Amino acid sequence: MASGMNEAEILREYPHLGRGDIRAALQYASNVLRQEEVIPIEA
Secondary structure, eight states, rough: OOTSSOOHHHHHHOOOOHHHHHHHHHHHHHHHHOOOOOOOOOO
């Protein structure tokens, strides 16, 4: 999806996946990013 593919295109390209698989991956990514801490580097 980050590369511009939508759900239908992903399902067509990867027929072994289901909609639930895509949603689970997005939920996982959301949870990981929510916990990510960004530490600014001072130049």
